[in-house]
Amino acid sequence: MKKSKADIEKEVLKTMQSLDGLEPAKTKPFFYTRLEAKLDKEQSQKRGVLAFLFEPQLALSAVALLLLITVNIVSVNTYLQSEEDTSTGTELTTGYDDYLMDVPVLYTENGE
Amino acid sequence: MLISKLKRGDRATFKQFVEAHKDQVYNTTIGFLHNLEDAEDVTQEVFMEVYNSIDSFNENANLSTWVYRIAVNKSLELIRHRKRQKRFGFFKALMNSNDDINEIQDSSSLGHPGVDLENKERANVLLTAIGRLPKNQNIAFTLSKVEGLKTKEIADIMQKSSASVEALIHRAKENLKVDLYAFYNSQKD
Numbered sequence: 390m391k392k393s394k395a396d397i398e399k400e401v402l403k404t405m406q407s408l409d410g411l412e413p414a415k416t417k418p419f420f421y422t423r424l425e426a427k428l429d430k431e432q433s434q435k436r437g438v439l440a441f442l443f444e445p446q447l448a449l450s451a452v453a454l455l456l457l458i459t460v461n462i463v464s465v466n467t468y469l470q471s472e473e474d475t476s477t478g479t480e481l482t483t484g485y486d487d488y489l490m491d492v493p494v495l496y497t498e499n500g501e
Numbered sequence: 502m503l504i505s506k507l508k509r510g511d512r513a514t515f516k517q518f519v520e521a522h523k524d525q526v527y528n529t530t531i532g533f534l535h536n537l538e539d540a541e542d543v544t545q546e547v548f549m550e551v552y553n554s555i556d557s558f559n560e561n562a563n564l565s566t567w568v569y570r571i572a573v574n575k576s577l578e579l580i581r582h583r584k585r586q587k588r589f590g591f592f593k594a595l596m597n598s599n600d601d602i603n604e605i606q607d608s609s610s611l612g613h614p615g616v617d618l619e620n621k622e623r624a625n626v627l628l629t630a631i632g633r634l635p636k637n638q639n640i641a642f643t644l645s646k647v648e649g650l651k652t653k654e655i656a657d658i659m660q661k662s663s664a665s666v667e668a669l670i671h672r673a674k675e676n677l678k679v680d681l682y683a684f685y686n687s688q689k690d
Contacts, residue, residue: 392686397682397685397686398682401681403623404623404626405627407616407620407626408616408624408647412617413615414524414528414614415527416523416524416541420545423545424519424548425512427545431549
């Protein structure tokens with residue numbers, strides 16, 4: 390059997406009021422101790438990721454590797470640049486040579 | 502003074518700040534999550550965020566409002582995460598008939614510890630219905646009804662006008678009445 394409309398409305402009203410006068414909840418004891426432990430753990434994990442920066446040998450190796458990569462990039466760049474310059478120069482010379490060789494002289498200075 | 506000490510990472514000041522605000526944050530998170538363990542975890546996350554992000558806090562703003570905002574956002578994040586988990590669990594159960602679906606459904610809906618025994622069942626029905634409200638109505642109603650915050654405080658937390666918050670709370674009440682009526686109407690004596 391279903392409830393009457395009045396009964397349902399009464400139940401709705403009671404339910405809407407069920408959170409009135411709610412007692413505030415309190416955190417469990419030693420909340421800060423647990424929080425501090427979590428914070429310390431998080432900070433030590435962060436330090437762990439960046440630990441190599443604080444180890445002199447690892448830091449030196451990282452710097453040496455970076456230097457090596459930089460020198461390598463610069464060398465390759467310089468080499469490519471010089472290659473480019475050389476090939477451009479050859480083309481110009483060849484063009485000039487072609488001009489000299491291929492263009493026939495059809496007339497003389499005096500118009501003959 | 503307090504904020505600059507917090508920005509310097511002063512642990513003693515941070516401890517004082519936590520002790521002063523932990524219950525307030527805990528109650529906010531319970532209001533949204535209805536689960537004591539989740540609420541404790543999120544409360545810890547809120548204070549960790551405060552500790553780690555205090556540098557980005559504008560000193561002219563209200564620290565308490567900022568903390569409330571973090572608490573609301575973190576709680577809603579966990580609710581979204583739980584919903585995704587629930588959907589994933591449902592599909593997992595469909596794929597593998599050996600799994601008992603009841604095992605992977607979340608065990609929230611523990612209600613609010615501040616509710617007296619007489620009202621426990623009704624309060625759980627109401628809290629579940631609040632969880633079904635649209636996001637902004639849910640936030641405004643929870644902060645008002647569960648946390649007992651004033652309209653102006655809720656407006657500051659939600660970064661809305663007081664009039665908008667009042668309208669949200671009004672719509673939330675209307676929606677809840679309709680939802681609860683349908684719920685009780687579908688039940689037999």
